Amino acid sequence: MSETVRGVIARAIGAPVEVVDVVIPDPGPHDVVVRVQSCGVCHTDLHYREGGINDEFPFLLGHEAAGVVETVGAAVTHVATGDFVVLNWRAVCGECRACRRGRPWYCFASNNASKKMTLTDGTELSPALGIGAFADKTLVHEGQCTKIDPEADPAVAGLLGCGVMAGIGAAVNTGNVSRGDTVAVIGCGGVGDAAIAGARLAGARTIIAIDRDPRKLAWATDFGATHTVDASAEDVVARIQELTDGFGADVVIDAVGRPETWKQAFYGRDLAGTVVLVGVPTPDMTIEMPLIDLFSRGGALKSSWYGDCLPERDFPVLVDLYRQGRLPLDRFVTERIALDEVERAFTAMHTGEVLRSVVVW
Numbered sequence: 001m002s003e004t005v006r007g008v009i010a011r012a013i014g015a016p017v018e019v020v021d022v023v024i025p026d027p028g029p030h031d032v033v034v035r036v037q038s039c040g041v042c043h044t045d046l047h048y049r050e051g052g053i054n055d056e057f058p059f060l061l062g063h064e065a066a067g068v069v070e071t072v073g074a075a076v077t078h079v080a081t082g083d084f085v086v087l088n089w090r091a092v093c094g095e096c097r098a099c100r101r102g103r104p105w106y107c108f109a110s111n112n113a114s115k116k117m118t119l120t121d122g123t124e125l126s127p128a129l130g131i132g133a134f135a136d137k138t139l140v141h142e143g144q145c146t147k148i149d150p151e152a153d154p155a156v157a158g159l160l161g162c163g164v165m166a167g168i169g170a171a172v173n174t175g176n177v178s179r180g181d182t183v184a185v186i187g188c189g190g191v192g193d194a195a196i197a198g199a200r201l202a203g204a205r206t207i208i209a210i211d212r213d214p215r216k217l218a219w220a221t222d223f224g225a226t227h228t229v230d231a232s233a234e235d236v237v238a239r240i241q242e243l244t245d246g247f248g249a250d251v252v253i254d255a256v257g258r259p260e261t262w263k264q265a266f267y268g269r270d271l272a273g274t275v276v277l278v279g280v281p282t283p284d285m286t287i288e289m290p291l292i293d294l295f296s297r298g299g300a301l302k303s304s305w306y307g308d309c310l311p312e313r314d315f316p317v318l319v320d321l322y323r324q325g326r327l328p329l330d331r332f333v334t335e336r337i338a339l340d341e342v343e344r345a346f347t348a349m350h351t352g353e354v355l356r357s358v359v360v361w
């Protein structure tokens with residue numbers, strides 16, 4: 001039997017989000033209904049609302065979530081009713097060309113629910129990143145559920161489902177930050193601070209946090225930044241060089257995703273170093289630069305989709321590190337809010353008051 005729950009949708013570019021009735025259909029054979037317990041507000045939700053991802057409105061927003069499996073489809077074997085899960089947006093298919101080549105973290109055909117959630121008038125919703133978890137319940141594919149230790153606080157664990165995993169993975173998986181590396185992170189929101197935490201876990205010796213908001217720089221220090229640069233007042237490239245014996249950092253992570261920050265990452269990097277773009281640009285952004293600079297500086301220019309993570313491999317490990325006190329995941333949660341406060345949380349994100357606002361039930 002389908003059921004009706006509350007969910008937060010974006011109807012049109014720039015229009016404030018609304019809490020409306022959302023119809024959850026019966027799960028298909030490999031689908032699962034999850035009762036959501038927490039869902040963080042990620043900048044990507046705002047990108048959806050601003051039309052920066054695609055124009056498949058209306059969107060059911062929310063994708064950094066944890067909850068409990070409530071109903072399972074007839075063929076589900078991966079999880080069972082009552083399991084505590086973090087939702088992921090890389091449910092590897094096992095069959096696409098990336099999976100077949102042994103690179104499942106790139107999976108080009110990640111599994112999603114076989115049915116659409118709708119408005120009560122039948123209008124199909126596009127769930128953000130195939131999840132849509134600013135809702136009392138959501139419908140996902142069984143592979144989108146990663147079981148983790150039920151002792152973990154949902155508000156904290158759910159953040160692994162997107163921004164925190166993307167940031168840690170950008171450093172550890174994509175950037176391959178290793179012991180003794182120098183690292184710079186541009187943009188210290190949830191994703192950038194997670195990259196800082198990841199660089200610390202990996203043994204980086206210098207971690208430079210760059211933001212234009214002094215509050216963000218103070219928080220970045222708590223996650224392991226050894227130096228801070230105020231991008232609103234200082235020359236970012238010159239400061240990175242100064243702090244790395246004049247050379248530039250081995251790995252520079254752009255967790256903003258704008259042409260100017262990417263260029264800072266590019267020029268703030270040592271010869272043969274690595275640039276990791278984890279912030280998401282919008283389709284109108286372009287970049288122009290001398291091709292000779294790309295050649296003569298060498299190294300790797302990479303993008304990080306979801307931190308090149310494998311949820312089944314990485315989420316449980318990060319929960320263990322958190323529980324051992326080696327990864328301060330709880331510090332990402334600035335405030336716990338209600339479902340009808342998502343619009344206000346967007347404003348708070350915009351004005352820099354929060355790292356993560358998390359909707360809790």
Ligand SMILES: NC(=O)c1ccc[n+]([C@@H]2O[C@H](COP(=O)([O-])OP(=O)(O)OC[C@H]3O[C@@H](n4cnc5c(N)ncnc54)[C@H](O)[C@@H]3O)[C@@H](O)[C@H]2O)c1
Pocket residue numbers: 041042043044047162163166186187188189190191192210211212213216231255256257258261277278279280281304305306307349350352354355
């Ligand atoms: N690649 C992925 O898989 C993935 C996953 C999640 C989020 N993201 C993207 O990562 C980006 C960051 O997300 P978030 O949730 O941390 O956002 P956020 O808004 O919390 O943080 C962005 C930070 O960048 C800072 N900033 C903005 N412009 C700057 C500039 N010119 N110089 C220096 N700092 C600047 C802001 O002050 C803020 O602290 C977004 O683009 C988001 O869509 C990517």
Ligand SMILES: [Zn+2]
Pocket residue numbers: 092093094095096097098099100104107108109110
């Ligand atoms: Zn695949």
Ligand SMILES: [Zn+2]
Pocket residue numbers: 042043044045063064162163
């Ligand atoms: Zn996200």
